[in-house]
Amino acid sequence: MTTALNDFVRQVDQACADLPEPQRRKLVVDLEDHLRELDADAIAELGDPAAYAAELRAALDLPTARPVPAHVPAYPPAQYPPAQYPPQKSGLSTWIIVALCVVGSGLIMVVLFAALAFFGLAATSQHSSGPGTGAPVASAVPIPMVPVPNLVGGTQAKATESAQAVGLDVRVEVVASNRPKGEVVAQSPAAFSQVQQGTTVVLQVSSGR
């Protein structure tokens, strides 16, 4: 790849830094293939990379760019790993993780319920019979950490159920995608990261075409 082409792709990539990782990687890898077909004159005609990126995003029906912090690193095109999306996990390990999540969240909910019930009763009795029956305060219970399930590739309903099963909140963003309508195309935080229970997981759900 020529230097001019390399620079151009890098700048388009930077202008797309706000896109979800897999979407951005696909865009850049596909764009490189396309631009390689052009001769040097044609590349000179492409004009400003930022304007090109904006026009390309409009044509691809992607949202217009949002400003992102300047420190977000651009991926040098030469170092792209082979495309692999969505990440495929073996069925067995996924089920083991799901099972652990379900069991873990069950235990956590029992503990939380007990704590809440205890605190609630203590507060009631405190109100009715005066001071002296102080209970341990619920805030002394540390918020448990849970692993974020892999939700990409499933339906919105299934992903929401899985996330709520481990005690995570869900926020849905509808995005344009060629995946079937209602399919989760991206998630944040990433699968298998450890987060506090009650954390909101943002699901990007395909609007379908």
Add this chain to the structure above:
Amino acid sequence: MDTSQLLKGVLPMAALSVISTGDAYGYEVLHELRSAGLGTVGDASVYGTLQRAYDAGLLSSYLVASDSGPSRRYYSLTPTGQVALKDARETWDVFCDVVTGLLDRGATP
């Protein structure tokens, strides 16, 4: 009149139509569109439109080695793409008649 919004609406149909006359690679489609009179159309718009049509299954593609430089990705219409083009054509004809009718009835300054 700013034609960029109009262009965005008709570009998928126009690009499919170019490819329906014979398989073509991206830059070829761009040139066809420009020489047909869509002089303001940009590479990013055409390439993005082709990519979307490909992702939607309207186009298939294959690589052809080129004498000068890297191989080129040629696009051809899939059966779905042919149906989509036919539908678009019908919609366009009706739409055009309606809008032209409205403009004809309007007061011409």
